[in-house]
Amino acid sequence: KQEVTQIPAALSVPEGENLVLNCSFTDSAIYNLQWFRQDPGKGLTSLLLIQSSQREQTSGRLNASLDKSSGRSTLYIAASQPGDSATYLCAVRGTPGRRALTFGSGTRLQVQP
Amino acid sequence: DGGITQSPKYLFRKEGQNVTLSCEQNLNHDAMYWYRQDPGQGLRLIYYSQIVNDFQKGDIAEGYSVSREKKESFPLTVTSAQKNPTAFYLCASRVDRGAGTEAFFGQGTRLTVV
Numbered sequence: 001k002q003e004v005t006q007i008p009a010a011l012s013v014p015e016g017e018n019l020v021l022n023c024s025f026t027d028s029a030i031y032n033l034q035w036f037r038q039d040p041g042k043g044l045t046s047l048l049l050i051q052s053s054q055r056e057q058t059s060g061r062l063n064a065s066l067d068k069s070s071g072r073s074t075l076y077i078a079a080s081q082p083g084d085s086a087t088y089l090c091a092v093r094g095t096p097g098r099r100a101l102t103f104g105s106g107t108r109l110q111v112q113p
Numbered sequence: 114d115g116g117i118t119q120s121p122k123y124l125f126r127k128e129g130q131n132v133t134l135s136c137e138q139n140l141n142h143d144a145m146y147w148y149r150q151d152p153g154q155g156l157r158l159i160y161y162s163q164i165v166n167d168f169q170k171g172d173i174a175e176g177y178s179v180s181r182e183k184k185e186s187f188p189l190t191v192t193s194a195q196k197n198p199t200a201f202y203l204c205a206s207r208v209d210r211g212a213g214t215e216a217f218f219g220q221g222t223r224l225t226v227v
Contacts, residue, residue, distance in 0.1 A: 044218040051213050103155035
């Protein structure tokens with residue numbers, strides 16, 4: 001059974017700092033990996049999707065990498081801003097028999113002004 | 114505007130009652146999903162549907178039921194058999210085609226047992 005782990009569970013940084021969020025998964029047979037942002041009491045907003053054949057994806061100040069063989073992904077946030085404060089979730093979509101996403105527990109990020 | 118609409122935003126249930134959460138999408142997506150989120154935890158899959166009139170149980174289906182009579186709609190019923198229903202419920206949808214298709218989420222329904 002696929003398990004997804006995110007470290008750290010919480011992170012507090014000063015504004016302007018570059019930071020890395022980590023995601024690991026136990027079964028490397030995945031279709032893709034998706035990073036989401038969740039604000040308190042809200043739904044999920046998709047940030048980046050990396051297909052299993054890709055190594056990384058970039059959107060603005062965000063860069064996500066995928067190392068399928070080692071079961072790891074990182075989300076890099078450059079020049080963090082207070083507006084980046086949220087919970088970040090990673091999720092993997094598995095093999096054809098399991099087309100739904102399996103989620104990690106998230107990293108709660110606080111960027112201090 | 115295309116998107117996923119969940120209603121209501123807040124729902125209160127008395128002990129022993131069944132309640133139904135609505136999820137509607139106008140994205141023409143094939144697949145739809147229901148997840149449950151408890152405080153400080155990730156999302157857990159309740160049910161999913163890849164096509165009209167077909168659905169499969171997820172990891173925590175006990176005490177829940179769904180239907181998929183229309184492509185646009187995937188309502189979730191929380192039955193009295195669900196012993197601890199207080200949680201945040203999220204609906205998602207996706208085009209069921211290839212590895213490059215993202216899942217999109219609604220804004221959620223917060224269910225509280227009173």
